[in-house]
Amino acid sequence: MKLNTIKPAIGSNVARRRVGRGIGSGLGKTCGRGHKGQKSRAGGFHKVGFEGGQMPLQRRLPKRGFTIYGKQxxxxxxxxxLLKIGQNAIDPNVLFEHGLVKDTRTRLKVIWSQCTVDKALIIKNIQVSQGARAAIEQSGGAVEFTQKEANGI
Structure with missing residues (x-):
């Protein structure tokens, strides 16, 4: 390979549009702008979102932001x-007392943190991930979750 033989890949460089160079170019006379109207004239572009005087879409839609309302x-x-707490029976109130949760009404979920469970935990009214559930039940513990009593759900 030599420097004088290097060329860009075929199709990577597109020739710029040379308007007003006769009928044969395909962009003669009106230069690809069509006939009449605001867009055919020099400087004749309206602002983005303008819909000809109709109330534009961005003003018709309610301004509620990007947060999902009702999402917990x-x-x-x-x-x-949970193992550091030192209690076997754990529910949202116990977590609140030990300062792990700021409010008992928040939705809670126990996740597995690659630790070994050496005592039988009984978790009440707190959602538990699959990994955490397996680790708790393997050590002789249990997960009691009732939909009605669970806080925040």
Whole structure:
């Protein structure tokens, strides 16, 4: 390969549009702008979103932002943090008392944190991930989750 033989790949460079160069070019006379109207004239472009005087879409739609209304945030609690508490029966009130949760009404979920469970935990009214559930049940613990009593759900 030599420097004088290097060429760009075929189709990567597109020739610029040379308007007003006769009928044969395909862009003669009106230069690809069509006949009459605002867009055919020099400087004749309206602002983005303008719909000819009709109320534009961005003003017709309600301004509610990007947050989903009614969505509840789920606070995740590591299984290793539950082991540090020192109690076997754990529910949202126990977590609140130990300062792991700021509000008992928030939706809670226990997640597995690659730790080994050495005591039988009984978790009541808190959602539990599959990994955490397997680790708890393997150590002789249990997960009791009732939809009606669970806080924030």
């Amino acid at each position: 945030a789920t606070q995740e609690i590591k299984l290793s943090d």
